Amino acid sequence: NHTLLIHKSGRECPIDDSAAPITDEDGNVSGCVLIFRDVTEQRRIERDRASQLLAARFLPAIVESSDDAIISKSPDGVIQSWNAGAQRLFGYTAEQAIGRHISLVIPPDRLAEEDHIITNLKAGHRIEHFETERLGADGRRILVSLTISPIKDDTRTVVGAVEIARD
Secondary structure (H helix, E strand, O other), rough: OOOOEEOOOOOOOEEEEEEEEOOOOOOEEEEEEEOOOOOOOHHHHHHHHHHHHHHHHHHHHHHHHHHOOEEEOOOOOOEEOOOOHHHHHHHHOHHHOOEHHHOOOOOOOOHHHHHHHHHHHHOOOEEEEEEEEEEEOOOEEEEEEEEEEEOOOOOOOEEEEEEEEEO
């Protein structure tokens, strides 16, 4: 339940409560025992979890609805996720791109750029507004601005990267 106790100061304290009757030997109720337990911290944790769950639901929707191509890749450049913006920009579906190397969209004369990008990412560095060319599925060259950020685990080890490409 959502019972509150109000302190003299006016501060509200959320509680769990229970009651048990006090009966005499004939079974007549002569009173009750009330037990209150402060659940302020528990309710705060529940609110935090609900907020995190809401944020976790919004993030994929934000990524998927972006006009920018948003691609995640492993440290060695294998595509792990591919949003609708990437499909519109490059012409490959997620099914065609995921599991393949990012060189799928890099012109052969620009492959050395990817080596430089991977070296920087493994060192934990972010690359901002790097202007270059990429390839569409139809072979056309696309001028893009890339922002590439490392993805780190709890130990600060780089476990991947997110690449945002804007036409």
